[in-house]
Structures are given as C-alpha cells and as structure tokens.
Amino acid sequence: MRFVPFLLTLLLTAGLVVALNTRWGGLQKKPRLAAFLSPQEGFWQNAEPVGKNFNARIGLAGLQGKGEVYFDRYLIPHVFAASETDACYIQGYLHARFRLWQMEFQSFAAAGRLSEVLGPGDNDDYVKYDRSMRRLGMVEAAKAALGAIARDSIVQQDCDAYTAGVNAFIRQLDRASLPLEYKLLDYRPEPWTNLKTALFVKYMAYDLAGSDDDFGMTNARSVFSKADFAKLFPVIPDSLDPIIPRGTRFPPPGVVPKIPGTADSLYFSATGTVTDIELKPEKSNGSNNWAVSGKKTLSGRPILCNDPHLSTNLPSIWYQMQIHTPDYNVSGVSFPGAPYIVIGFNDSCAWGITNSGRDVRDYYSIRFKDDSRQEYWLNGKWRPVTAERVDTIRILGRAPLYDTVVSTVFGPVMFDPTFTGFSDLPSTRSYAVRWKAADSSDELLTFHYLQGIRNYDGYRAAISSFSAPGQNFAFADKAGQIAIWQQGQFPAKWKGQGMFVMPGEDSSYMWQGMIPNEENPHMLLDSGQDRGFVSSANQEATDTSYPYFGGADYPIYRGLTINRRLSAMNSITPADMMRLQTDDFDVFAQMAQPILLGHIREAELDDAEKAYLNTFKLWKFRNEPDEQGPTIFHVWWNHFEHDIFDDEYSKTSLAVQRPNESTLLEALLRDTSWSFVDNVDTKNRETLTDIVTLAFHQSVPDLAQAGQDGRLNWGKFKDTWARHLLRLPALSRTHLLIGGGSRCINAAKQFHGPSWRMIVQLTDRTEAYGIYPGGQSGNPGSPYYDNFVDRWVAGQYLPVWIMGAEDRSDPRVKWTMHFSSSAPAE
Amino acid sequence: MASMKFIINLILIALLSFVSGLFLPNWVIAPVAFVVTLLIPLKPLAAFLSGFFALFLVWGGLAMAANAANDGILATRIANLFQLNGSAAALILVTALVGGLMGGGGALTASFLQKPR
Numbered sequence: 001m002r003f004v005p006f007l008l009t010l011l012l013t014a015g016l017v018v019a020l021n022t023r024w025g026g027l028q029k030k031p032r033l034a035a036f037l038s039p040q041e042g043f044w045q046n047a048e049p050v051g052k053n054f055n056a057r058i059g060l061a062g063l064q065g066k067g068e069v070y071f072d073r074y075l076i077p078h079v080f081a082a083s084e085t086d087a088c089y090i091q092g093y094l095h096a097r098f099r100l101w102q103m104e105f106q107s108f109a110a111a112g113r114l115s116e117v118l119g120p121g122d123n124d125d126y127v128k129y130d131r132s133m134r135r136l137g138m139v140e141a142a143k144a145a146l147g148a149i150a151r152d153s154i155v156q157q158d159c160d161a162y163t164a165g166v167n168a169f170i171r172q173l174d175r176a177s178l179p180l181e182y183k184l185l186d187y188r189p190e191p192w193t194n195l196k197t198a199l200f201v202k203y204m205a206y207d208l209a210g211s212d213d214d215f216g217m218t219n220a221r222s223v224f225s226k227a228d229f230a231k232l233f234p235v236i237p238d239s240l241d242p243i244i245p246r247g248t249r250f251p252p253p254g255v256v257p258k259i260p261g262t263a264d265s266l267y268f269s270a271t272g273t274v275t276d277i278e279l280k281p282e283k284s285n286g287s288n289n290w291a292v293s294g295k296k297t298l299s300g301r302p303i304l305c306n307d308p309h310l311s312t313n314l315p316s317i318w319y320q321m322q323i324h325t326p327d328y329n330v331s332g333v334s335f336p337g338a339p340y341i342v343i344g345f346n347d348s349c350a351w352g353i354t355n356s357g358r359d360v361r362d363y364y365s366i367r368f369k370d371d372s373r374q375e376y377w378l379n380g381k382w383r384p385v386t387a388e389r390v391d392t393i394r395i396l397g398r399a400p401l402y403d404t405v406v407s408t409v410f411g412p413v414m415f416d417p418t419f420t421g422f423s424d425l426p427s428t429r430s431y432a433v434r435w436k437a438a439d440s441s442d443e444l445l446t447f448h449y450l451q452g453i454r455n456y457d458g459y460r461a462a463i464s465s466f467s468a469p470g471q472n473f474a475f476a477d478k479a480g481q482i483a484i485w486q487q488g489q490f491p492a493k494w495k496g497q498g499m500f501v502m503p504g505e506d507s508s509y510m511w512q513g514m515i516p517n518e519e520n521p522h523m524l525l526d527s528g529q530d531r532g533f534v535s536s537a538n539q540e541a542t543d544t545s546y547p548y549f550g551g552a553d554y555p556i557y558r559g560l561t562i563n564r565r566l567s568a569m570n571s572i573t574p575a576d577m578m579r580l581q582t583d584d585f586d587v588f589a590q591m592a593q594p595i596l597l598g599h600i601r602e603a604e605l606d607d608a609e610k611a612y613l614n615t616f617k618l619w620k621f622r623n624e625p626d627e628q629g630p631t632i633f634h635v636w637w638n639h640f641e642h643d644i645f646d647d648e649y650s651k652t653s654l655a656v657q658r659p660n661e662s663t664l665l666e667a668l669l670r671d672t673s674w675s676f677v678d679n680v681d682t683k684n685r686e687t688l689t690d691i692v693t694l695a696f697h698q699s700v701p702d703l704a705q706a707g708q709d710g711r712l713n714w715g716k717f718k719d720t721w722a723r724h725l726l727r728l729p730a731l732s733r734t735h736l737l738i739g740g741g742s743r744c745i746n747a748a749k750q751f752h753g754p755s756w757r758m759i760v761q762l763t764d765r766t767e768a769y770g771i772y773p774g775g776q777s778g779n780p781g782s783p784y785y786d787n788f789v790d791r792w793v794a795g796q797y798l799p800v801w802i803m804g805a806e807d808r809s810d811p812r813v814k815w816t817m818h819f820s821s822s823a824p825a826e
Numbered sequence: 827m828a829s830m831k832f833i834i835n836l837i838l839i840a841l842l843s844f845v846s847g848l849f850l851p852n853w854v855i856a857p858v859a860f861v862v863t864l865l866i867p868l869k870p871l872a873a874f875l876s877g878f879f880a881l882f883l884v885w886g887g888l889a890m891a892a893n894a895a896n897d898g899i900l901a902t903r904i905a906n907l908f909q910l911n912g913s914a915a916a917l918i919l920v921t922a923l924v925g926g927l928m929g930g931g932g933a934l935t936a937s938f939l940q941k942p943r
Contacts, residue, residue, distance in 0.1 A: 034928060037924050038847070039921065039925075040848065041851065043900065044892040044900075047892045049895035049896060050897045730906035731903055780899075781903075785899075
C-alpha cells in the first residue's frame with residue numbers, strides 16, 4: 001500500500017503547484033489558494049446575499065450627536081447628522097464600508113506605491129509610474145495640503161472626523177470580512193490618515209491638471225520650420241466657441257508678465273530636443289456642464305446639468321449620497337477618499353464642474369555641474385540644490401529602489417540621467433518641473449462651503465480659494481441666477497511661456513505671478529437680457545482678446561454642439577436635458593464629410609468599397625451604437641490623418657507633438673492644397689483627392705476585418721467598458737453597447753466617459769436626476785456593484801430622492817444604520 | 827463497527843472543522859482531521875476518504891450555500907478570473923476539492939502514525 005500515500009502526495013503537491021502558479025488575469029501577485037477558496041475566510045465571504053439586510057447600530061466614539069443613515073433601494077445613503085463634522089465622520093465610515101479597497105488603492109497610486117502592491121509590472125511600468133509620481137512631488141504636495149488644511153480649522157476637524165470614520169470600519173475588519181481585492185492581492189489595509197485624504201485630492205489634481213505637451217512641442221519646434229510649426233499649432237481654432245462668448249471685453253490685466261530678453265534666441269528659436277517620456281493622465285479627462293436660466297425652461301426656473309468625463313472604473317470614482325445637517329441639505333456625488341459632496345445641489349443652489357485644462361505644469365532644462373547633481377548653473381553661477389531626498393520605492397518580489405531626487409528653485413528634478421520616464425533611450429539631460437498643484441492649497445475648503453451655499457455670493461466665496469486643478473464651476477440658484485467661473489490659480493504667462501521646455505539657467509523664465517481671481521473668465525446671467533445659458537466643455541475659456549496666455553491644447557467640438565443646441569432650445573424640461581446629455585451627434589464628422597466626399601475618386605472603387613462609401617454617405621453623423629457610419633468615418637479619417645502627417649513626422653525618431661484634431665480639418669476647409677497634403681516621400685505632388693482616395697482604400701481591409709469580427713457597428717467597434725481598477729476583465733463590465741465618442745456630448749470612449757450624469761431643476765421642490773456607470777457597492781460580489789451600468793448605457797436616469805426628515809417611515813427607506821457614540825460596534 | 831467509526835470520524839471532522847473555521851485560519855482543517863483521526867483511528871484509505879469527504883462536504887456545502895444566496899454573482903466573476911469559463915459549479919467543486927485534499931491529507935497523516943495491525 002506504499003504507492004497510495006505516494007500517489008496522493010504526488011497528486012496533492014502537483015495539483016497545488018499547478019493551481020498556485022496560474023497567473024489569474026495577469027496579476028503578478030496570486031492569492032494563497034486555500035485562503036482564497038476557504039468558504040469561511042476567502043472570497044465566498046464576499047458573496048453578498050441578494051436581499052442582504054443592511055440595518056445596523058454602529059458606535060463611533062466621539063460622535064457629537066446621534067446620526068441616522070437611511071438607505072434607499074439603490075443603496076444610496078441619506079445621512080441625517082447632528083453637525084457637519086458628524087456627517088463627515090459617518091461619511092468616512094460609509095465610504096470605507098462600501099469602497100475601502102478602492103480608496104486605499106487610489107491613495108497608493110497617488111503616493112507612488114503601486115509596485116508595493118502589484119509588483120514592478122510589465123517593462124517595469126509600475127516602477128516608472130511610482131517614480132514619476134514621487135518625483136512630481138505628489139507626497140510633498142499632499143503634506144503641504146495638510147498644512148493648508150490645518151489653517152482652515154473647520155476642514156481640519158472634518159478631515160479628522162472622516163479619518164476616524166474610515167478607521168472605525170477598518171478596525172472591525174477580520175480575515176473573513178476584508179474586501180475582495182485584499183484577498184486577491186493578499187495584503188491588508190493600513191490605518192487611514194488625513195494624509196491619504198490629501199493624497200487623493202492631489203491625485204485628482206494630477207488627473208486633471210497634470211497634463212502638458214512641453215516635450216512633444218519642444219521637439220516639434222526643433223524639427224519643423226517656423227512656418228510649418230505655425231500651421232500645425234495655430235493659436236486658436238476657427239471654430240472655437242469659447243466658454244465666455246467671443247467679443248466679450250476684458251479689463252486690462254492686473255499682472256503683466258515680462259518676457260525674458262533672451263526669449264527669441266534661447267527659447268523660441270532654440271533647437272534642443274527631448275527624449276524623456278512623461279507620465280501623463282488620460283488626455284480626455286474633461287466634462288460638460290451647463291446651466292440654463294428660467295427664460296429657456298418650461299418651469300421658468302433654472303436647470304443645471306453636469307457630466308464629468310473620467311475613467312469609467314469599477315468601483316466607480318463616485319459615491320452618491322444625501323447629507324442632511326442642521327445647516328444644510330445637500331445631495332450629489334462624493335469621492336470615496338475625501339469628505340463632502342463634490343458635485344451636487346442643496347435646497348437653494350446647484351453646482352457642477354468641468355476641467356479647465358489650463359497648462360500649469362512647465363519644465364526647465366537644468367545644467368548640473370557634475371553627476372553628483374549637487375550644484376546647477378543659474379544666473380551666471382553654480383548654486384547648490386535647494387533640497388535632496390531619497391525615496392524608497394518598495395517593489396513586491398524585489399529589493400527596494402532608492403531614488404535620489406534633488407530640487408531647484410524651479411521645482412523638483414523630474415528627469416535626469418538616472419530616470420528618463422517611460423523612454424528606453426538614455427539621456428544626459430535633466431529637467432525640473434514647476435507644477436501649480438504641488439503648491440500648498442486646500443481644495444476641500446471649497447466643497448465644505450459649497451455644501452451650504454445659499455446664493456451667488458456664497459458660491460463666489462466658496463470657490464475663491466480653489467487653486468488646482470483649475471475648474472469651470474457652473475452655478476444656478478432658485479432665485480434664478482446662473483453663472484460660470486473658471487476658477488483656479490493660473491500663472492500669468494507671457495505669450496508662449498511654458499509651451500516648450502524653458503532654459504533653467506535664467507530665473508527670468510520663472511512664473512512671475514498668478515492671475516488675480518477676479519480676472520478669471522466668468523459670466524453671471526441675471527438680467528434676462530442675455531443668451532440664457534452658460535456652458536463649458538473643456539474648450540478654451542476665451543478668445544484671443546483675453547489678456548493672458550492660455551497655452552494648452554483644448555478640445556472644441558463638444559462645446560460647439562452644446563452651445564448650438566442650447567441656443568436653439570426653449571421651454572426646456574429635464575427630459576430634454578437627458579436627451580441632450582446623452583446626445584451622440586458628432587459635429588466634427590459633419591464638418592469633415594464634405595472634405596472626404598468632395599475628394600474621393602469614386603470611379604476607382606469596386607463594388608465592395610462603394611458599399612462602405614454609401615453607408616457613410618447615408619450616415620447622419622449620429623454615433624449610435626448600431627450605426628456603421630461612425631466606424632467607417634473613424635477608420636477613414638484615422639488613415640487620412642496618418643497619410644497627411646506621417647511622411648513629415650517619420651523624418652525623426654523623436655516623440656513629436658501631433659496637431660489638435662481640429663487643425664487638419666480647419667486647414668483643409670480653408671485651403672484644399674494645404675502644404676502638408678503632399679507626400680514629401682514621393683516625386684509626385686499629391687493632391688487632396690489622392691490622399692482621401694488612398695486613405696479610403698487603406699480603410700477597406702480594416703472595415704472588412706471588423707465586419708468579419710462582428711465589430712463594424714460603432715458600439716462594438718468602440719467597445720466601451722466599465723473597467724475594474726486592476727483592469728481584470730472578470731471584474732469589469734465589458735462590451736457595453738453605448739454610442740457617442742470623444743467629440744459627442746455623450747463622450748463615452750473605451751475606458752472613459754461620462755462618469756456621473758446629473759440634471760437639477762431648481763423648482764421650489766428641487767427635481768433632480770442622476771446616474772453613473774457603476775453601483776454604490778465596491779464589492780464585485782454585491783448586486784449593487786454594477787446595477788447602474790445598464791441604465792447608464794441606455795441613457796436612463798434615476799430620480800434623485802431628496803429625503804426629508806418627515807420621510808423616515810417612507811417605503812423608499814429600505815434599511816437604516818443608527819450611529820451614536822455609545823452603541824456597540826456592528 | 828468499522829463503518830460506524832468511519833462515520834463518527836467523518837462527522838467529527840466536519841463539525842470541528844466548521845467550528846474552528848469560524849475563529850481560526852483555513853489551514854486549521856488539516857490539524858482537525860489529524861487529531862480526530864488520532865483519537866478515532868482508521869486505516870489509511872478510510873482515513874483519507876473520511877477527511878476528504880468531511881471537508882469536501884463542509885467547504886462544498888458552504889460554498890454552495892453562499893453561491894445560492896448570492897445568485898452566483900461573485901462565483902461567476904471569480905470563475906472567469908480562474909479561467910473556469912464562468913462556471914460557478916466548477917468553482918464550488920474546486921473549493922470542495924481543495925478543502926477535501928487538506929482534510930484528507932490531515933487524516934491520512936494521522937493514520938500512518940498507528941501501529942500496523
């Protein structure tokens with residue numbers, strides 16, 4: 001019988017070895033199989049019973065009064081607290097109860113600690129990510145924010161309470177009740193701190209104000225002639241419809257930056273190039289918001305709408321709630337990881353935010369004396385670095401990496417010979433970064449105030465301290481006023497400042513001051529003698545008459561569509577706004593169609609090709625999920641753009657900035673023999689007809705392939721997901737059949753789109769609607785993990801229930817959590 | 827008599843594994859099966875089968891109950907993650923097998939400590 005123990009041992013060992021060595025879903029780190037599978041402590045414990053009872057009595061030591069949280073059938077909490085600080089305490093608990101893993105993971109991402117949890121990643125990408133975040137100064141910025149928070153005693157108190165709420169939940173966790181992802185990655189949560197809250201806020205600043213094109217533009221400047229550069233990067237697109245209407249008069253600037261004497265020779269005409277590659281946030285982080293005044297609505301009262309475009313992650317970036325305190329009654333969405341409501345409305349006012357997209361991150365080329373990088377050349381002499389620190393980057397399964405980072409008067413050195421970002425090329429150059437969001441600021445103060453605003457003056461005061469990321473705050477109130485302010489601390493730059501890497505040997509290239517708040521672009525409509533709406537969609541805020549340099553690359557088409565449509569609309573109802581917010585019209589395609597159809601040699605096409613062309617001709621520029629037109633246009637224009645520019649761009653191996661999507665279209669609308677049309681690699685001089693026809697021929701095999709794969713319909717081709725933060729398809733909602741696209745109001749892209757759609761009509765009894773592509777629970781084992789997704793895809797909304805104190809026994813209340821300082825822990 | 831011992835051994839392992847699992851890490855099931863089989867000795871094959879089925883039933887049963895209450899939401903996702911084609915049933919079987927192997931291993935080890943009769 002000896003062979004039995006032998007065989008069993010063999011089977012057991014072999015089975016476990018095989019199982020333990022499968023890289024599920026590409027995760028570097030695997031759970032311990034038995035622990036993960038054990039029904040008493042593993043993932044089965046996260047399989048939330050459908051119909052689970054969420055009633056509970058929860059003790060939070062030090063809670064000032066009693067608090068009640070009423071959950072409706074969507075698991076949206078309606079918090080009734082004795083004070084704002086109590087509300088933050090409870091909010092911290094609820095965020096942790098339903099979203100702990102996500103909040104902590106995002107704070108790790110903000111602090112440059114991904115490798116610690118996930119390992120180095122393919123091609124060491126997580127290590128590069130972590131070094132980028134650390135060098136940018138995310139942790140220092142968060143620490144500086146804590147200093148600013150400490151100066152605002154209310155926010156300090158609220159953050160302390162929030163942190164205590166998170167920790168009250170963390171303390172009661174055991175092996176079995178840990179969120180699923182901790183089990184999957186086999187680690188445990190750390191205690192929450194105010195620093196983690198500050199890190200999350202700075203992560204949003206990175207996500208929304210961490211973008212710049214300085215390296216690509218520097219290379220473009222050095223590769224192209226001045227004339228070509230001007231063609232590729234026009235100052236302002238013809239079809240821009242700015243946030244503040246064209247022709248608005250601006251007062252003379254309060255700050256007039258002085259252009260350095262050497263700017264022409266050492267900056268605009270310099271020929272330096274950059275091989276380092278930056279970490280950049282998702283380019284289309286943007287949003288739509290608008291408010292219409294009562295003269296355009298059926299009710300005669302303003303309606304405010306907002307849909308912030310962010311990564312469509314699961315768990316969602318947003319957590320919906322209502323917070324009722326003796327001082328105010330506010331509803332909307334909050335960020336798990338921070339206190340307060342970020343986008344929402346109270347009993348008097350509503351507000352919504354979009355990203356300003358202003359360039360607040362600039363680079364300076366630093367000349368170090370030697371490889372020790374202790375001294376650098378500035379204003380004619382060697383100066384010691386202003387600071388030096390060694391970051392310890394822990395990497396799962398590998399020895400830690402010690403990264404030495406020095407700082408200059410401009411800011412920290414982001415790239416040097418030891419770190420070239422995501423580039424594989426070695427570099428001897430060093431670049432310091434000046435980033436507005438690294439400064440000390442307290443953005444939470446704005447949201448603290450916004451929750452309780454009663455009128456326009458309150459809104460003005462609330463947003464005045466908001467520093468970065470600069471946002472367009474739309475506002476409407478029950479008195480009938482609507483307004484929009486682009487608020488942030490924006491450097492007053494001389495024209496062209498910060499477009500390229502600046503010389504770091506001369507302090508006259510530094511930022512010279514900030515634009516005074518009152519000169520930030522804004523509009524207040526309260527007279528009835530105006531156009532009746534304000535809006536923003538990440539386009540440039542002003543035309544060229546604004547006295548300050550805007551300096552970035554802005555999307556223009558969503559704003560154009562919104563303004564056209566709002567101008568034409570009257571007697572607007574919330575239902576009209578739902579249709580507008582989910583509109584799939586692509587105005588860019590409409591403008592581009594004559595270029596394509598006017599220049600294709602149809603006689604050259606065979607029958608199969610003509611079939612695609614006919615589909616395109618019949619298409620009405622609506623990016624509906626079951627249309628083939630958008631796919632044909634997308635593929636055709638993509639080939640076309642490459643055929644136009646690749647010949648010039650392939651002359652260098654450098655990463656050179658590509659023009660804005662509007663540039664080619666507008667150039668061709670002005671002049672069909674634009675110089676870039678010719679393929680410089682051929683002897684012939686190609687015409688627009690040649691290139692348009694060539695691009696169509698090139699598109700047909702792609703389209704045929706898409707047809708074979710069943711992906712010719714736009715919804716399938718675009719393939720929108722609500723994707724789990726770990727990018728595991730099994731925990732994501734994949735292949736969502738939703739229309740739209742980056743240039744549509746319904747800006748749903750593959751992994752990115754309207755992350756919260758909100759419509760608020762400010763009638764006496766507020767009427768509000770909202771939806772987001774996720775669910776209130778962050779647990780993939782909960783029915784509330786993704787229960788909003790299908791409605792979001794279908795363009796449906798849920799009415800926002802504004803619960804009153806008198807509604808405690810309303811049938812809409814499904815569960816109640818009672819909070820007090822004495823009750824036993826759950 | 828032998829079959830009675832087998833059943834008692836199995837039931838004890840199942841009960842004690844479940845109770846200790848409420849407080850102790852998952853691997854406690856192996857020592858539980860080990861101790862029970864020391865106290866109620868079985869021959870190696872019987873010991874293994876008893877430990878295996880005790881934990882196969884406890885882990886499989888608990889997983890099945892959790893899955894039923896959850897309408898298969900999580901098991902489907904995890905079964906996709908494990909490349910089990912989204913089959914909750916397969917995942918329950920794997921769970922039961924892993925539990926069974928640990929239980930069977932514990933009991934089997936104890937059975938080898940007995941003096942051969």
